[in-house]
Amino acid sequence: MEKTIPTLFEWAGDAETFEKLFTSFYARVVKDELIGPVFSSMSPDHVSHVAHFVAEVFGGPQTYTKEDGGSHAHMIGKHIGKMLTEPMRRRWVDLLIESADALELKSDPEFRSAFVGYIEWGTRLAVINSQLTDNPMNASEPMPRWGWGETGGPYLPQSEL
Secondary structure, X not given: OOOOOOOHHHHHOXXXXXXXXXXXXXXXXXXXOOOHHHHOOOOOOHHHHHHHHHHHHOOOOXXXXXXXXXXXXXHHHOOOOOOOOHHHHHHHHHHHHHHHHHHOOOOOHHHHHHHHHHHHHHHXXXXXXXXXXXXXXXXXXXXXXXXXXXXXXOOOOHHHO
16 A cells, blocks of 8 residues: 655645644734834735645645635745845744744654745745846746755756746
């Protein structure tokens, strides 16, 4: 009998798990002195959109792309011109990990390695893209898919691909 490996989404729980995680996380974010101002005017749907985006990236339902009308290019576009800094990125990561711990999100080494790997990758791209004035992502680019393994090689800006 062959063993089926669950997606990161399945291993984490379900859509409600991601909603709880990002609700808890953004409650911390808006109170934070360093990154709170960046999110002071976020839309009421922001938390759900991010929860849907990450859930989809982790192999969950396509709620972000099919119900929220989002895409990877759309998410990249949300960061353009925000001028995020490394200390802001690091605080975002720390608050998300604190929220995951508080929620008692799965803490096995394999899951947390994949989870933190994605958060590191995504936030570093957010900082890079936040320094730009135009979205480098083609609207037809597929959503990223994050799994249990490694990334796809060294980072190259869209212009060099």
